[in-house]
Amino acid sequence: MSLRVAVFEDNKLVRDSFEAILNGTDGFSCTGSFSGCNNLNHDIQRSQPDVILMDIEMSGMNGIEATKIIRQQHPGIKILIQTVFEDDDKIFAAICAGASGYMLKKTSPGKLIEALQEVYNGGAPMSPGVATRVFTLFQKFAPPQEVSEQESVHLSKREKEILLLMTEGDNYHTIAKKCFLSYDTVRTHVRSIYRKLHVVSVNQAIVKAFKQRLI
Incomplete structure (x- = not known):
């Protein structure tokens, strides 16, 4: 289709x-x-x-x-x-x-x-x-956000790497090539990032990551 x-x-x-x-x-x-x-x-x-x-x-x-x-x-x-x-x-x-x-x-x-x-x-x-x-x-307008231990987010090293590449404007195909991963594996990592950050878009993920100093 x-x-x-x-x-x-x-x-x-x-x-x-x-x-x-x-x-x-x-x-x-x-x-x-x-x-x-x-x-x-x-x-x-x-x-x-x-x-x-x-x-x-x-x-x-x-x-x-x-x-x-x-x-x-x-x-x-x-x-x-x-x-x-x-x-x-x-x-x-x-x-x-x-x-x-x-x-x-x-x-x-x-x-x-x-x-x-x-x-x-x-x-x-x-x-x-x-x-x-x-x-x-985002660096200018997203001040650090204090989070409690219960609210803290723990991203894996690979998830942080992918999220950082997303802030640079890389698409899934480019990220897959840079990280030597398959396209579907990148999508799986992104879904995991969204779930952990409780967001539904890349822009929301980037803002929250900056606020919590995750990247």
């Missing part, structure tokens, strides 16, 4: 390019291509996506506002932001709104396809420069 992707992008050339890439890649289909988010719920109901590829700057409702609404009303849909912006304010706002990943538009088609698959599988792909900024932002 194909991974269903809806595209929200105001530039027609870029939008058509994304649609062609998706429909030309095995295992993917573009189920909707929209120039804006002003009819957001109607467009989502019509396209029934698994993942949304979302631009930030569009006329009317912008991509960050749309992301907040989607996370509230359609929590099962993953959102991958793709934009030309790599400033801290936009990145932080997108993550706080509930975006699962943040890629720059200069990302190659192959990397974009990998990122969409990664988001669908529960990952949080980011362009390398963006990942560095996110790492810095």
Whole structure:
């Protein structure tokens, strides 16, 4: 079954390019291509996506506002932001709104396809420069959190290694190669990290890990 992707992008050339890439890649289909988010719920109901590829700057409702609404009303849909912006304010706002990943538009088609698959599988792909900024932002805004012995979290050496690579924006495939593990083994470790930290996303895991000085 194909991974269903809806595209929200105001530039027609870029939008058509994304649609062609998706429909030309095995295992993917573009189920909707929209120039804006002003009819957001109607467009989502019509396209029934698994993942949304979302631009930030569009006329009317912008991509960050749309992301907040989607996370509230359609929590099962993953959102991958793709934009030309790599400033801290936009990145932080997108993550706080509930975006699962943040890629720059200069990302190659192959990397974009990998990122969409990664988001669908529960990952949080980011362009390398963006990942560095996110790492810095979390260090800046996540103060240490005192925890009792009963609340303390004990991650294995391998789990800490994987979590650290996730903060650098590495996807599951890249982590698997760096750690000489299979893709499924990496997913198993990530599920264990989520369970131990009582979180449901990479972003939540990173914030909690920084607060508790786990990495």
